[in-house]
Structures are given as C-alpha cells and as structure tokens.
Amino acid sequence: MITIRVPCSSANIGPGFDVVGLSLSIWLELQINIDRTITSSTHALNCRVTYEGEGAENVPLHAEHNLITRAALYVLKCHSQRIFPSETQVHIINMIPLGRGLGSSGAAVVAGVMLGNAVGELGLSRDRMMDYCLMIERHPDNVMAAMFGGFVGSYLKELDPVDMERKEIPLAEVLPEPAGGEDTGLRPPEPPLGIGHYIKFGWAKEIKAIAIIPQFEVSTATARSVLPKMYSREDLIFNLQRLAVLTTALTRSPPDADLIFQAMQDKVHQPYRKGLIPGLPDILASVTPISHPGLLGICLSGAGPTILALATHNFEAIAEEILVRFKHEGVTCDWKVLEPAYEGAQIVVS
Ligand SMILES: Nc1ncnc2c1ncn2[C@@H]1O[C@H](COP(=O)(O)OP(=O)(O)OP(=O)(O)O)[C@@H](O)[C@H]1O
Ligand SMILES: N[C@@H](CCO)C(=O)O
Secondary structure (H helix, E strand, C coil): CEEEEEEEEEEECCCEEEEEEEEEEEEEEEEEEECCCCCCCCCHHHEEEEEEECCCCCCCCCCCCCHHHHHHHHHHHHCCCCCCCCCEEEEEEECCCCCCCCCHHHHHHHHHHHHHHHHCCCCCCHHHHHHHHHHHCCCHHHHHHHHHCCEEEEEECCCCHHHHHHHCCCHHHHCCCCCCCCCCCCCCCCCCCCCEEEEEECCCCCCEEEEEEECCCCCHHHHHHCCCCCCCHHHHHHHHHHHHHHHHHCCCCCCCHHHHHHHCCCCCCHHHHHHHCCCHHHHHHHCCCCCCCCEEEEEECCCCCCEEEEECCCHHHHHHHHHHHHHHCCCCEEEEEECECCCCCEEEEC
C-alpha cells in the first residue's frame, strides 16, 4: 500500500497575499492500492475512488471529475501514460474542510500530483512535482506550504516568452474535464522547469494557530473576483513593510505581540473581502493583544471565511470572543488549535 499525507495550509497571514503560507495539522490522506489481478477494471480510467470525511456528500468519485485524480492524470499524461495502472484503488480520507480558506484545493492538487508520480513510477523530485502543482493552482502560497511544510515564502519565476506561453495555458487544457475526455492522443502542456521558488522561515515553537471555521463556504475564485486589479503605492508599501517584519517576528522567542499584531495588518485583500464574510472588519479590529492576552495577531485565513488567530495561550477565550461576534451575524463556527505541520507532504510505501 502507498499512503500519501498532505497538510492543510493557511495562506497570506495578513499582508503576504499570494506570497506566504503556513502548513497546519489537519490532513488529507490517500491510501492507494494497485490490484494487478484486475487486468480490466470496470472503473473509469482504471481508477476506483472511495472517500470519507469532509466533502464526502459533494466530492465527485469519478476519476474524470475528482480534483485529486485529475491532477494525477495530468502528470501521467505528460509522461505518455493515458490511464491509471489497472486497477488503481484510491481511498481518500479528508479532514480538511472545503472552501474555508484552509487550502483544501492546494492539498488536493499536491496529493494528486504525488499520486500520479507514485503510480506512474515517474521518480519526479519534489521540486519538479511543484511545477505540475503550479500549472494547476496558479498561486504558490498554499501548494508550497502543503508540499514543503512549515512557514514558507515563495515567488514565481519570471519565465522567458516561450515558457510563459506554456504556463499561461487555460486551466481547462491542463485539467480537461472530464479528464478522460475525448482522447486526442496529444500530451497536455508540460510545465516549464522551476516555475516557483521558496524558502522556509523559522517559527517560534510556542506560537499556535487558532482556526475559527465558519460553517459556510467561500470559493477562492469568488474571493479573488472582488479584488481590485490595481493598488495604490501607499497600500503596497503598507503591506511590504509589514511582511518584511512579520517573517522574522514570528521566529523570535518570546514573540513580541505588539510587533506581530501590527505586522499582520493588510490593505491588499482583507478589506475587499469583507462583503463575503459577515463581521470580518469588526472581528479583525476588536480582538487584540490588549483585550486578549496571549493573542499575537489575527487575519483572514487564505481566501476565507476562516479566521486565523496566532497565540501563545488563552486559546479558548480568544476563540470564544470570535465565535460570539460571528454568532451576532448569524454565523456558527467550529474551532481548533493547530500546530505547524513542519514536515509537509509525506509518502510511505508499506
Ligand atoms: N479532497 C478533495 N477532493 C476533491 N476535490 C477537492 C478536495 N478538496 C478540495 N477540493 C476541490 O477544491 C474546491 C475548494 O477549493 P477553494 O480553492 O475554493 O477553497 P480552499 O482551497 O478550501 O480555500 P483557500 O484556497 O482559500 O485556502 C472544492 O470545492 C473542490 O472542488
Ligand atoms: N492567496 C490566495 C489564497 C487562497 O487560495 C488568496 O488569498 O486568494
């Protein structure tokens, strides 16, 4: 059996829009068996998918439609393998809530690319697998944190015009749906080499992440559609100044709450997303290190609606305050205290 485990992630951490991500301790797991005794599978593309956990009611189980198997098939097709080996059995155990700002799609893409690499016996390095991930999820923050683990900063390389053309291919050509589609025999566009680069920052071990997870979804596509195309110089400088301080402030023990709280302010995405998340400005402004000792900083997790509060202690009181404020808006939530998932995505063959 092959087991692949990929952590959830929180992107942005305030000012680092599309730049930083923190992998956290909620996991997507794939349990994979290849049953070679079944030489002609009755399942689409030779792949039988079963599923439990978050999203079980809605996530498609057909290999042509499921994001994980579509990502795997993209990798396989780029290596002239048009279907899974018969019969590939993939059991998905997903504990990451979907569409909540905890990187469920990033984890699914990383897991899918690792699945393709494993069943196709392709021997791709993690860096090369990341190129495939970035062809599918075009912002690096979640997939980099999910793959490499911990608190990660990343950028996309400026590619030469030929490679740029290869990267700017419509997503539908990279991941056609249904993935089996009409088989033209053509290979999908292969990723250029080294699309993204990353660095792992340190993390002060006493800092935990409280995730307050509303029981409604905001799709990343919707949350990106409300953002402006242009920003003022003042707003960009505001974020750059804070991000430069934040990446080191979060490594220092003991953490400086005043410094971190200010360094987690943002003018690039959170103000524009308030219409999608009831109570957001009130929550971000009124839960502070002064009102709640132990709190270091607070932000929207990824594209939302989850709120991420970084803290050293007093977790329950901090979460309770945010739960009450959401409740005033008619929103109910779950909450969890999470640890960084330093090791990132893992694969075990047993
Ligand atoms: N385990 C999974 N299996 C199949 N598809 C999944 C899985 N997890 C996520 N997805 C797909 O990804 C979509 C959610 O992606 P979306 O980018 O909108 O939110 P997110 O990744 O949870 O949040 P964010 O990107 O803000 O951190 C789901 O609706 C589903 O289509
Ligand atoms: N940086 C991305 C993360 C969500 O996937 C965003 O905020 O839109």
